[in-house]
Amino acid sequence: MTQKISQYFQQENILKSLLMILIGAFCIYPLLTLLFKVSWIDGGLSGQYFEKVFKSSSTQSAFFNTIIVSFGTALLSCIFALPISWLLKRTDLPYVKFSKTICCLPYAVPPYIGAIAWISLANPTNGFLNELLFGTGFFNIYSHLGLIFVMSCFFYTLVLLNLLNAFDRLDPSLEEAARISGAAPRKVFMQITLPLILPSLTSGFLLVFLASMASFGVPALIGTPGDIFLITTKIYTLQKMGSFSGIYQAGALSVSLLLFSIMIVYGNLWIQQNLSYKTISGKSPRPSLVPLKKLKWPIFIGLYLCLFILFGLPILSILVTALSEVPGKVDINLMGFANFKKVFFEMSETSRALTNSSILAVSAAFIGCILGFMIAFISTKTQMKGRKFLTTAANLPFTTPGTVVALAFILAFSQSFFGLPFSLYNTSILLIIVYVVKYLSLAINVNADGLEQIDNSLAEAARVSGANWFTTLRTIWFPLLRNSIFASWFLILMPCFSELTMTILLAGPGTETVGTLLFQLQEYSDASGGGSAVLSLVVVGFVISLNFLIKKMSNGAYGL
Amino acid sequence: MSEIRIKNLNKYYGQLQVVNNFNITVKDGEFLALLGPSGCGKTTSLRMIAGLEEPSSGLIQIDNDTVYDSSENINTPPEKRSVGMVFQSYAVWPHMNVYDNVAYPLKIRNLNKDEIETAVSKVLHTVELEGLEKRMPNQLSGGQQQRVALARGLVMEPKVLCLDEPLSNLDAKLRAKMRKDIREIQQKFGITVVYVTHDQIEAFEMSDRMVIMNQGLVEQVGSPEEVRESPKTEFVAEFIDG
Ligand SMILES: Nc1ncnc2c1ncn2[C@@H]1O[C@H](COP(=O)(O)OP(=O)(O)OP(=O)(O)O)[C@@H](O)[C@H]1O
């Protein structure tokens, strides 16, 4: 009997130790290597690379640009999201469910698609919108404002999701009590609703700030041509210089970006813990919706007009570009599927990229959902030592900008690793690992949510019936949690399929992915030639159908 | 004269009729209890009086003002009805202290500072919350929060006070005390009260008259004695028995 007990412990402990080694080696070790390599030179602590970087006027302006753009994006995102969330949650706006899905949808689409679309709409030489204004070049997307606008079109969904959640948790009687006290709807909003959701709004603001600071695709496509570098694009250029000093300066920049993000993450945590109110009540009735009355349909139409400008127009523009057989000409007679034919049947890169992306994303999703399940299990259902380490360490790369993670991986794995005789650098395996590392946290959270809803007694019954620890995991927890595991699989698959930020730094020659191919087509070969437009459509179609699949499979628990 | 007159009031949610032809006149200064099992439509009826829910059809008059009339297309919004309300969840605003919570209805009405102070301290005295003015809601017990909600409902001296199961989150002892307190306050202020409960003790002990509802229909209206001595339907007999 005693022997059996120790056997149970052994199974758990072996698994836990294995996970800790994996997490340590791939989530923590690269970031530590990065820190170490840029600050420890010739056997001593040195600020040499930092000094070099911070003295250069081009990095100074990159810092400045990053702050301006991130701040602007965060602000504009809040301005978009606040009225929409209120309309969706507190008024009798028609077709709310549908509208909510539409409003949240950009969350699933990679922002660089938006950049590609807006370049075709508003580049100063031949953007469609400028053509409409007789080629005045009135709209210039290659500007700070352009960057802020395009990023806001996507990142406002971060604020929106935060706010929708906050409204759900806000006991509607708090607002009704103010109505009863004599306040008109506008006053209720200003004096009750707004102060109570302010912590969520702030948190959304910080999330967008973080996401903008970390974003690479949009600044690379829109900022760089306009000579506006952000820290991420600066890191990319420095790394691509290929020189030793370039990489190390990129490293120093990465460390600064990392510290900055960590500060924001903790600032956000502090706000949530200290400034937010407990506004949920036990039994709260449905909210009495503010009647929009005569304004109902005008507001509805206005909302959809805005949504059309935010993403209907870009999608339309991509579609037109993809169909135009003569680049830059909008003429129904010159439309056809030539670009599709070229992309799918003439360019050998396309099929390579699609195959690579599928294999990489599927493998990463598979590994990620299994690891995520196991870590979530250990952290929610056991009292093992070190479970906090597992979740915290796995969360670190998720909040770290992708560019920084990739650079850390370059520095950590470009030479032999732990004295092993082979290097992972330039292999697809490294890409899979970095995808898993980056998105593991998503899988852990989804599975932990699922696990928390299952009562321990179900597993205890299995143990009492004679199943050992691992058998219980396999025969009880795993099947019960099937939906969460599936959901986490998709949640990793989706961003990995179109990943650009890390892939562009880590993919070896010949390993094109959808993201890098799109980037190259847009950057170098035929920006207006329709190739990138065709691929963009593929990506948009893919993520959106995947989203609806997740939603259907999880009965609306996940997906938009 | 704060009389509430309700005629042929109906409420549908889609196909489901949750209030069926509700008729009653609540007299000035009367304490009316709405009693019935869970889901019978008590909260819905109360919220229609307060203006938080739009009826499907019917007529509601408060103090001879028509606040809702489906035939005339009248629907006064809640902030113009001068109805006080105490929510089951209390709905004490967590970002305001006790004083600001209670003073809110008066500030909205742009009263001057002295008037507000006098009125607030008077009502806080009535509900026995003096000295807690500066406390934030998260520093209050459930019973104290409940009193803040009550004080906020009373401070603007509404024509009508609506209460939705205000005592259901309190323990038995406090509940007994609050039953007496609320009744006393009501008589002192002489206001008309509509009090929703599923607890017979509350209804019998506090009310002048009670309405017993079942599945949206009014089963009986009468004083506690009438209801106890001659239940009109089988449902009422069983409900007050059980
Ligand atoms: N927004 C809504 N949509 C559809 N049905 C609703 C809605 N709100 C309430 N109902 C239904 O109306 C009926 C009456 O609800 P109401 O809240 O008035 O009951 P109640 O008597 O207050 O019950 P309880 O004692 O549980 O509070 C219930 O059957 C409820 O399910």
Ligand SMILES: [Mg+2]
């Ligand atoms: Mg109720």
